[in-house]
Each structure stands twice: as C-alpha cells, then as structure tokens.
Amino acid sequence: MNRRIVRTVCPRNCYCTCGMLVTVEDGRIVRIEGDPENPATAGEVCLKGLSYVERVSHPDRLTSPLRRKKNGELESVSWDEALDRIVAALWAIRKESGPLAVLHYEGSGSHGALSGLAEAFWNPYGGVTRPHGDLCWPAGLEATRLTYGANWHNHPILTRDSRFILLWGHNPAETNIHQWRLILEAQEEGATLAVVDPRSTDSTDAADVHLQPRPGTDGALALGMAQVIVAEGLHDADFLRDHALGVEPYLECISAFPLERTSSITGLEAEEIRTLARAYARGNPALLVAGFGLQRHRHAGQAMRAVALLPALTGKLGIPGGGWQYANLSSHCLGPPPLLPSSEGTQTRSFPTSRLGRSLQHLRDPPLRAAWFEKANPVSQHPRTKEVIRGFAGLELVVVVDQFLTDTARLAHYVLPAKSLFEEEDLVTAYWHPYLQLRQKVLDAPVGVNTETQIWRELCLRFGFTTEAFDMDPMERLRAMLPEGHEDALEGLRERPMDLSNRGEVAWEDHEFETPSGRVEFTSEAATQLWGVDSVPSYEAPPEGYESELANRYPLQLLTCKTRERIHSQFGNLDGIREVERPRVLDIHPEDATSRGLEEGDVARIWNGRGSAEAPVHINPGLRKGVIHVLEGRCVPDDPWVNLVTGDGITDMGYGATFYECRVEVEPA
Ligand SMILES: Nc1nc2c(c(=O)[nH]1)N[C@H]1C(S)=C(S)[C@@H](COP(=O)(O)OP(=O)(O)OC[C@H]3O[C@@H](n4cnc5c(=O)[nH]c(N)nc54)[C@H](O)[C@@H]3O)O[C@H]1N2
Ligand SMILES: Nc1nc2c(c(=O)[nH]1)N[C@H]1C(S)=C(S)[C@@H](COP(=O)(O)OP(=O)(O)OC[C@H]3O[C@@H](n4cnc5c(=O)[nH]c(N)nc54)[C@H](O)[C@@H]3O)O[C@H]1N2
Ligand code: SF4
Ligand SMILES: [Mo]
Numbered sequence: 001m002n003r004r005i006v007r008t009v010c011p012r013n014c015y016c017t018c019g020m021l022v023t024v025e026d027g028r029i030v031r032i033e034g035d036p037e038n039p040a041t042a043g044e045v046c047l048k049g050l051s052y053v054e055r056v057s058h059p060d061r062l063t064s065p066l067r068r069k070k071n072g073e074l075e076s077v078s079w080d081e082a083l084d085r086i087v088a089a090l091w092a093i094r095k096e097s098g099p100l101a102v103l104h105y106e107g108s109g110s111h112g113a114l115s116g117l118a119e120a121f122w123n124p125y126g127g128v129t130r131p132h133g134d135l136c137w138p139a140g141l142e143a144t145r146l147t148y149g150a151n152w153h154n155h156p157i158l159t160r161d162s163r164f165i166l167l168w169g170h171n172p173a174e175t176n177i178h179q180w181r182l183i184l185e186a187q188e189e190g191a192t193l194a195v196v197d198p199r200s201t202d203s204t205d206a207a208d209v210h211l212q213p214r215p216g217t218d219g220a221l222a223l224g225m226a227q228v229i230v231a232e233g234l235h236d237a238d239f240l241r242d243h244a245l246g247v248e249p250y251l252e253c254i255s256a257f258p259l260e261r262t263s264s265i266t267g268l269e270a271e272e273i274r275t276l277a278r279a280y281a282r283g284n285p286a287l288l289v290a291g292f293g294l295q296r297h298r299h300a301g302q303a304m305r306a307v308a309l310l311p312a313l314t315g316k317l318g319i320p321g322g323g324w325q326y327a328n329l330s331s332h333c334l335g336p337p338p339l340l341p342s343s344e345g346t347q348t349r350s351f352p353t354s355r356l357g358r359s360l361q362h363l364r365d366p367p368l369r370a371a372w373f374e375k376a377n378p379v380s381q382h383p384r385t386k387e388v389i390r391g392f393a394g395l396e397l398v399v400v401v402d403q404f405l406t407d408t409a410r411l412a413h414y415v416l417p418a419k420s421l422f423e424e425e426d427l428v429t430a431y432w433h434p435y436l437q438l439r440q441k442v443l444d445a446p447v448g449v450n451t452e453t454q455i456w457r458e459l460c461l462r463f464g465f466t467t468e469a470f471d472m473d474p475m476e477r478l479r480a481m482l483p484e485g486h487e488d489a490l491e492g493l494r495e496r497p498m499d500l501s502n503r504g505e506v507a508w509e510d511h512e513f514e515t516p517s518g519r520v521e522f523t524s525e526a527a528t529q530l531w532g533v534d535s536v537p538s539y540e541a542p543p544e545g546y547e548s549e550l551a552n553r554y555p556l557q558l559l560t561c562k563t564r565e566r567i568h569s570q571f572g573n574l575d576g577i578r579e580v581e582r583p584r585v586l587d588i589h590p591e592d593a594t595s596r597g598l599e600e601g602d603v604a605r606i607w608n609g610r611g612s613a614e615a616p617v618h619i620n621p622g623l624r625k626g627v628i629h630v631l632e633g634r635c636v637p638d639d640p641w642v643n644l645v646t647g648d649g650i651t652d653m654g655y656g657a658t659f660y661e662c663r664v665e666v667e668p669a
Pocket of ligand 2: 013107108109110135136137374375376377380383401402403406418419420452560561562567568569570632633642643646
C-alpha cells in the first residue's frame with residue numbers, strides 16, 4: 001500500500017484556518033487530523049474538516065462542465081465546447097458593449113492567494129465590473145482601523161490569561177471552536193465570561209452573564225457603559241492623557257447616555273448595564289471580543305467604534321489576556337502573483353456587493369450582460385434573493401465555477417466544475433491567528449475537473465493573451481508572493497505554519513497606534529471625511545429597528561446566523577453532517593408564538609415586503625422576545641430560504657451588508 005501524510009490547511013472562510021495533516025492511501029484521502037504544529041489550532045479540526053473525506057469524492061461533485069439547454073435543463077458538455085462558447089460570448093459582449101458589461105464576482109467559498117491570478121485574464125480583456133465592500137465584516141474592520149489604525153490583536157493563546165472575557169455579538173462556540181477552547185480554559189482558571197447577544201447560543205449557555213439587548217442597539221449600550229465607567233471613575237485617566245485623541249467630545253457624547261436612556265433604547269435593565277460596565281472595567285486582565293453579528297446593521301461602523309473604545313477607555317490594551325479582538329490581519333503579508341499583465345488603461349466600475357441583485361438589473365452605461373461567479377453562491381447568500389434571480393434572468397451569460405450544483409449553479413448558462421482545496425497548492429492567510437500557511441497539493445484533480453488557474457489560462461489562450469503568469473512553476477509563483485526578507489520561508493512553511501509579521505504576541509504593547517495621530521482616536525476626523533458620520537461614535541436608531549415605522553407592520557426582528565456544522569451553503573449536503581447538525585427551524589419566543597397561534601412543529605411563513613420563507617417552528621424561550629431566528633445558508637433545496645426576506649442595506653462604513661436588520665411578521669403557513 002502506498003501511504004503518505006501531507007501537511008495542508010483548511011481554506012474556508014472560518015476564524016480557525018486550521019492546519020491539517022491529510023493521510024492518503026493509494027491515491028485516496030482516508031484520514032484528516034489537526035496539525036499540532038499550528039499553536040492556535042492545536043492539532044484539532046472540526047467535523048467539517050473531518051468531512052472532507054466524504055466531500056472530496058462525493059457522488060454529487062461535478063466532474064464535467066454543464067450547459068443550459070433551451071428547456072432550462074443542464075447537460076454535460078466538453079471543456080472545449082464550454083470554453084469556446086463562453087469565449088465567443090465574452091468576445092462579442094466586449095466588442096459591442098465594452099468590458100464593463102461583464103461582472104466578475106469572487107465569493108468567500110475558499111481563501112487563497114492564487115485568486116489574484118484572475119487579473120491575468122481581466123487586465124488584457126480591458127477590465128471588468130466588480131463588486132466592492134463585502135457581505136461579511138467590513139464595518140468592523142473600518143471601525144477598528146479608524147480607532148486603532150490597524151486590524152490585529154493579541155495572539156489567541158493569550159486568551160487563557162484573561163480573567164474577564166466579554167463576547168459581544170459573537171458565538172465562538174459555533175464559529176470559532178479553537179477560541180472557544182481557550183475561553184473555556186480561562187474560565188476553568190477562574191475567568192468570568194459575559195456575552196452580549198439577543199439570542200441564547202452555545203456560547204451564552206456557558207456564560208456567567210448574558211445580556212440580551214434589542215438587535216442594532218449596541219452603540220447605545222457601549223456609550224451607556226462608558227458613561228457608567230467614567231461616572232464611577234473606573235476609566236484609566238493616565239492612558240487617556242498619554243495615548244488618546246479627542247476624549248472631550250467623546251465624554252460629551254457619552255453624557256447623553258445615562259442609564260435610564262440606555263436602558264430604554266436597549267431594552268435591558270439599568271442594573272444589568274451598570275453591573276456589566278463595572279465588572280468589565282474592574283476585570284484584570286479583561287478581554288473584549290467583538291464578533292460580526294453586531295455589525296450586520298445599518299449603523300454598524302459607529303456601533304463598532306463605540307464598543308472598540310471600551311478597552312481604550314479602561315486602559316486594557318497592550319496586556320496579555322486583555323485588549324480588543326475583532327480581526328487579526330497579521331498574516332496578510334503577501335504580494336500579488338507575479339507576471340500579471342499590466343492593468344494600465346483597463347476600465348473598472350463597481351457597486352456595493354450587498355446590492356448585487358439590483359445592480360445586475362439596473363447598472364447602465366453599459367448594462368451588465370454577463371456575469372462570472374466563482375467560490376460564491378449568491379442565490380443562497382446574498383440578500384434580496386428575488387432581485388438576484390431577476391438579475392440573473394436578464395443576463396445573456398452566467399458562468400458559475402463550483403464543486404456542486406448549488407442554487408446559483410442551477411441558474412447558470414455554464415457550470416464549470418471546480419477543484420477542491422487538496423488539488424492545488426496555494427498560500428492561505430488567516431483572520432484570527434497570525435499564521436501564514438502553505439496549502440500543499442495532496443492529489444490531482446479528478447478527471448474532468450480543472451483548477452481556476454487552468455481555467456483562466458485556457459481563456460487567455462483562446463483570446464490570444466499572454467499566459468506567462470500561468471506558465472511558471474507553481475511553487476516559484478508562491479515564493480514570489482512572499483514578503484521581502486522572507487523569500488526562503490516556503491521551505492519552512494512545508495514543515496509548519498509561520499508568523500512572518502515580526503509583531504510579537506501582544507498587540508500595541510508599546511502603545512504606538514497606527515492612526516494618523518499615533519493615538520487611539522476617540523474622535524476621528526477621518527470617519528467624517530470618509531464616511532460622513534459624526535467624528536464621535538454617536539448612536540442612531542436603526543432604520544429597521546424596533547422604533548421604526550416598519551416595526552408597526554412587521555413587529556419581529558429576524559436574525560439569520562451561523563451554525564457549527566456548516567459554513568454558509570457548504571457541507572450541509574453531506575450525510576456525515578446531516579446526521580448530527582441542528583434542525584433548520586424557526587426559533588421563536590413562546591409569547592410571540594402563542595399570540596400568532598403557532599405551536600412546536602407547525603410550519604410558519606416568515607414574510608415582509610421583500611418576500612417570504614417557510615420553516616418549522618421551534619419554541620425557544622432563550623430568545624429575546626420580539627427576535628426570531630433561522631439559520632442562514634441553503635445547502636439543499638429543502639432548507640429555509642431566508643435571504644428572500646433580508647434587505648440589501650449598506651452599512652455606514654466599509655460597504656457591508658445589513659442582514660440582521662430585518663423586520664418581519666410570522667404566521668402559520
Ligand atoms: N461553523 C461555522 N463557523 C463560521 C462560519 C460558519 O458559517 N459556520 N462562518 C464564518 C464567517 S464567514 C463569519 S462572518 C463568522 C461569524 O462569526 P460570529 O460573529 O460569531 O457569528 P454571527 O452568527 O454572524 O453573529 C454572532 C452573534 O451575534 C448575534 N447578534 C446578531 N445581531 C446582533 C446585535 O445587533 N447585537 C448583538 N450584540 N449581537 C447580535 C447573533 O445572535 C449571533 O449569535 O463565523 C465564521 N465561522
Ligand atoms: N441571511 C444571511 N446571509 C448571509 C449571512 C448571514 O449571516 N445571514 N452571512 C454572510 C457572510 S458573513 C458571508 S461570508 C457570505 C458567504 O457567502 P459565500 O462566499 O457565497 O459562501 P459559501 O456558501 O461558503 O461558498 C460559496 C461556494 O464556494 C464553493 N467553493 C468552495 N471551494 C471552492 C473552490 O476551491 N473553488 C470554487 N470555484 N468554488 C469553491 C462552495 O461549493 C460554495 O458553493 O454569506 C453571507 N450571507
Ligand atoms: S471549517 Fe474552520 S474549524 Fe473546521 S477545519 Fe476548517 S478552518 Fe478548522
Ligand atoms: Mo462571513
């Protein structure tokens with residue numbers, strides 16, 4: 001028997017970015033384990049990681065290009081047939097309408113540095129339309145950048161040193177299992193765990209304190225907590241004097257949030273707010289970890305700024321076990337792929353990604369005629385699904401590159417089968433730990449499957465563009481993307497993940513911040529200039545919040561969050577996952593259910609002016625009353641289709657999406 005073990009990395013859009021050891025026997029993957037050389041992910045992978053054994057050779061995996069017939073059915077065609085037809089259409093569209101009539105969209109289905117190779121086609125094509133912003137996290141990134149100058153945080157393992165951990169809009173028990181392990185270890189050592197989340201989750205189940213504010217009111221909660229902290233003298237006056245900018249206007253801003261007002265906005269008891277403010281300020285060391293949940297709302301950036309300032313107000317930065325955690329981009333150090341053709345003279349145009357559906361239909365000069373989607377399933381994952389589908393219907397050419405026949409692939413004119421993570425080498429960065437990792441190739445792609453690199457090369461060949469960027473040795477290409485001074489790191493990366501940032505384990509230990517002033521910016525002129533918001537992190541009521549006019553017609557707020565055994569629309573089609581995963585239900589508070597005549601197991605219709613979706617009812621007393629929940633991500637056709645009702649709002653900074661700002665009504669189906 002031929003048996004080997006290859007070190008590689010899971011490239012999912014997941015905090016963990018686990019190092020993995022893959023055992024191959026006679027050309028088949030038989031076993032996956034965590035790589036003990038990655039100190040953050042410590043030799044473990046989740047069930048999704050283990051399920052790659054099933055996923056990579058799943059019978060539903062696509063191994064031939066598909067073309068839509070006139071009657072709407074998809075039929076197998078050869079690669080030559082598919083690519084020749086796609087190229088003929090792209091050629092004609094460019095000639096008649098210019099390159100901007102084509103959309104190139106890359107989702108988050110797989111992360112890796114090679115995605116930059118797409119430029120080697122689009123640059124000589126003359127440019128392309130692309131979305132800007134992100135469905136995921138940009139409001140929080142921008143808020144952190146404006147406040148501290150950069151997105152990074154302490155090394156994850158220092159979580160163990162914490163004695164007070166405040167999770168804010170974050171559910172790491174499901175979305176970051178390795179952070180969760182470290183939190184539980186800190187708790188065993190005596191740390192207190194507090195969580196701010198309108199829902200009860202696996203994370204809140206383990207918490208010592210759980211506050212359940214109205215969704216979208218976190219900005220007010222943070223300002224109200226700050227008001228308590230300052231009124232009680234629990235702030236760090238020395239830190240503010242030496243390392244902060246614009247404290248006076250901020251103090252004025254928080255003075256408008258006495259406890260009674262904060263309580264009435266957030267729907268929390270004044271005493272709960274006071275107790276949390278005191279406990280956090282006195283925690284030593286105290287760590288504040290913000291998730292992405294609280295920034296899927298319209299005023300997300302300002303809310304995140306207000307929350308992000310609490311560690312600075314209380315002098316908790318630059319300390320093991322303390323600090324601010326949102327995203328750590330220390331491993332994002334790579335250059336673009338080498339030998340890309342020049343982008344000089346190419347045309348570009350973009351729209352906020354949240355608006356995909358409406359942009360597909362309404363962009364002008366030129367209108368969009370074709371769209372190319374890879375590593376993306378927008379028909380499941382984008383808000384306002386009906387608009388997305390309508391947008392697709394008006395296009396002459398939709399190409400989808402994916403491993404499975406997803407909701408999006410089903411609507412394509414051409415589906416091109418995609419490689420799996422094991423079938424091409426790449427470099428993978430993370431957003432929680434600081435390690436750059438080498439995704440070593442484990443297997444050849446199955447017969448009938450081409451990598452994205454090969455697909456772009458084939459397009460270049462057919463257009464007569466240079467293929468130089470594709471023709472170099474794959475490992476040499478990766479080496480050339482490494483940062484200066486680390487060109488030799490590739491050999492080391494074969495053996496272990498590496499932190500090339502030279503930044504040390506404790507973020508801002510020297511209290512030198514990368515903001516324009518070099519200080520923590522409590523007041524940010526850049527925030528006003530770039531985004532037109534107040535220079536202080538003032539609070540505004542959410543446009544689809546409980547006080548809005550819409551709330552009269554749609555009294556419930558729908559949250560659509562993540563779950564442990566899936567990543568968005570991935571994994572839920574595998575038997576190994578379906579056996580153990582959470583049911584796809586509508587969680588509703590008992591009082592909200594009773595007043596609508598709904599009982600456990602009934603099928604409910606969730607609706608608003610944008611659309612409707614159905615799900616079986618689960619009575620859940622753990623929710624804040626007035627808030628309902630359905631898991632996001634449609635992996636199989638009988639999953640609830642929640643994005644039929646979510647809105648395509650744009651966050652106040654970063655061009656993010658506002659999935660959780662969604663008023664609905666619910667009734668028996
Ligand atoms: N297993 C698994 N892990 C994942 C993912 C996955 O799909 N599955 N996805 C990955 C990706 S792409 C992302 S973006 C991250 C997301 O990781 P998280 O930030 O942990 O997840 P979310 O589910 O977006 O939101 C976290 C919590 O915020 C709460 N929340 C919603 N609105 C509000 C609000 O207004 N205020 C407050 N305080 N809380 C609110 C929700 O109830 C939810 O429990 O997880 C990553 N990890
Ligand atoms: N209602 C609601 N909607 C949401 C969210 C929410 O909280 N609520 N969360 C949002 C967030 S945070 C995110 S990040 C987005 C994620 O949205 P997407 O990025 O679209 O998410 P995925 O479903 O993870 O992956 C898309 C596709 O990539 C494919 N894929 C995997 N590997 C490869 C590969 O190597 N090559 C190619 N070509 N394809 C591959 C998968 O098979 C999958 O079909 O969803 C957003 N949508
Ligand atoms: S999905 Fe996340 S937790 Fe699971 S193996 Fe991949 S990186 Fe690790
Ligand atoms: Mo995300």
